[in-house]
Amino acid sequence: MRIGIPSEVKADEYRVAITPAGVRELTSRGHEVLVQAGAGEGSAMADQQFQAQGAEIVPDAQTLFAQAELVLKVKEPQPAEVGMLHEGQTLFTYLHLAAEPELARRSRTTRGGCRCSRR
Secondary structure: OEEEEOOOOOOOOOOOOOOHHHHHHHHHOOOEEEEEOOOOHHHOOOHHHHHHOOOEEEOOHHHHHHHOOEEEOOOOOOHHHHOOOOOOOEEEOOOOOOOOHHHHHHHHHOOOOOOOOOO
16 A cells, blocks of 8 residues: 655644654555655654655655555645545544534545544
8 A cells, every 4th residue: 555644734733644663664564655755854753764664755745645545644634635635545634623614524525535433
């Protein structure tokens, strides 16, 4: 599976959805991992650390969303990201849809749809 980790774009969000060790775990099991350039900077993780564990660094979110089958994020997708989701793609993140009714509406109407599970 091709797994993508974009930079978080929500204001004041500096985390990244995976560590270099997590990249190693996924690539050692045959998955391809794409990390957006600079995604780990806010967490003091350089692109080279992800590359050393087998990740491919991609230049921007558009490239990542276009190529990934599974997108891992820390926070809910922002309006610009919702439009990049596509059919057959899975988004794995925390969703706070009660506080974001417009995001909930857009998630239902995007071509990618929304696969949700309860915790």
